Amino acid sequence: MITKEAVLEALSNVQEPDLGKDLVTLNMISDIEIDGKKVSFRVMLTTPACPLKAMIEKACINAIHHLVDKDAEVNVIMDARVNTNRKDNQSVLPGVKNIIMVASGKGGVGKSTVSVNLAIGLAREGAKVGLLDADIYGPSVPIMMGIRDERPKMTEVNGEAMIVPIEKYGIKVMSIGFLIDEKQAVIWRGPMASSALKQFITGVYWQELDYLIIDLPPGTGDVHLTMVQTVPVTGAVIVSTPQAVAAADARKAIMMFKQPQINVPILGIVENMAYFTPQELPDNKYYIFGKGGAKQMAEQFDLPCLGEIPIVQSIREGGDKGVPAVMDDNSVSGRAFADLARHVARNVAIRNADMEPTKVVEMKN
Numbered sequence: 001m002i003t004k005e006a007v008l009e010a011l012s013n014v015q016e017p018d019l020g021k022d023l024v025t026l027n028m029i030s031d032i033e034i035d036g037k038k039v040s041f042r043v044m045l046t047t048p049a050c051p052l053k054a055m056i057e058k059a060c061i062n063a064i065h066h067l068v069d070k071d072a073e074v075n076v077i078m079d080a081r082v083n084t085n086r087k088d089n090q091s092v093l094p095g096v097k098n099i100i101m102v103a104s105g106k107g108g109v110g111k112s113t114v115s116v117n118l119a120i121g122l123a124r125e126g127a128k129v130g131l132l133d134a135d136i137y138g139p140s141v142p143i144m145m146g147i148r149d150e151r152p153k154m155t156e157v158n159g160e161a162m163i164v165p166i167e168k169y170g171i172k173v174m175s176i177g178f179l180i181d182e183k184q185a186v187i188w189r190g191p192m193a194s195s196a197l198k199q200f201i202t203g204v205y206w207q208e209l210d211y212l213i214i215d216l217p218p219g220t221g222d223v224h225l226t227m228v229q230t231v232p233v234t235g236a237v238i239v240s241t242p243q244a245v246a247a248a249d250a251r252k253a254i255m256m257f258k259q260p261q262i263n264v265p266i267l268g269i270v271e272n273m274a275y276f277t278p279q280e281l282p283d284n285k286y287y288i289f290g291k292g293g294a295k296q297m298a299e300q301f302d303l304p305c306l307g308e309i310p311i312v313q314s315i316r317e318g319g320d321k322g323v324p325a326v327m328d329d330n331s332v333s334g335r336a337f338a339d340l341a342r343h344v345a346r347n348v349a350i351r352n353a354d355m356e357p358t359k360v361v362e363m364k365n
Contacts, residue, residue: 146322
């Protein structure tokens with residue numbers, strides 16, 4: 001007879017590749033049911049966007065067949081619960097498990113495009129996701145999401161008035177662009193911008209989220225410091241293009257997060273506009289901005305290269321129309337952004353398992 005003990009013993013030989021321990025030790029196995037030769041159990045992954053899902057499922061089935069009963073009918077239920085490593089008092093964004101900053105050293109590298117498609121990509125995998133447009137001076141998220149004319153509503157939570165984020169494509173979105181006339185320039189000094197961002201964080205009713213993506217402005221200034229001092233940041237994603245000048249500025253963003261007094265983990269680097277692929281020749285790659293600049297930088301800093309995003313017309317068109325590229329599963333760009341979301345989720349899980357707890361940065365003036 002097949003027993004639960006035999007099933008657990010077999011599954012203790014299946015490793016979670018990223019976390020380096022077996023599924024039983026990690027408490028990822030539950031709901032074991034046995035009916036004669038039929039064996040069913042649940043595997044609780046650390047994220048619904050796990051890129052190794054199929055490999056883990058196959059390994060579980062093989063373990064039962066090789067170590068329990070070769071004739072067993074194995075049903076593996078692949079489920080997920082996003083992990084977190086927050087050890088702060090959780091007075092700020094208490095329902096948010098992971099806060100991910102998307103940054104770049106300079107403008108024009110597609111940071112907002114990456115932020116929008118990353119957020120939607122994670123949501124399409126089954127995660128609860130929010131997107132905060134922290135680019136006070138040049139908010140572009142409302143246009144890219146197709147919600148430029150939307151205005152957020154207010155609600156009362158525990159006697160306090162809070163802003164309800166706009167929902168689109170399965171994610172919750174907040175941007176200064178919802179509150180100002182898009183024809184007007186935001187002419188604020190640094191402290192005013194920082195104050196507005198703090199309001200977006202503490203005054204928005206985000207509720208429960210697996211990931212909150214924060215689209216930062218270019219550079220390494222007041223806004224960046226305000227954010228790391230206000231919220232416990234799980235990690236940062238750095239966006240660059242292949243050119244040497246873009247890579248040089250991206251290095252500055254990396255060095256900012258690596259400063260001892262800041263010390264925010266960097267999840268990896270995204271190379272945007274990595275190559276040009278004509279729609280009629282989807283298998284062809286033309287490296288019009290150079291090749292591998294971001295990848296070389298990732299190797300220099302011993303960081304993962306999270307993805308190479310092509311420069312194709314559909315990405316620009318999707319951003320202008322408010323239909324992000326990741327929504328098209330059949331396009332080169334859609335698949336690239338979907339892969340990016342899975343790699344980011346994977347590196348968040350590794351970060352939470354291997355690194356120090358997430359906390360707010362405390363800096364002396």
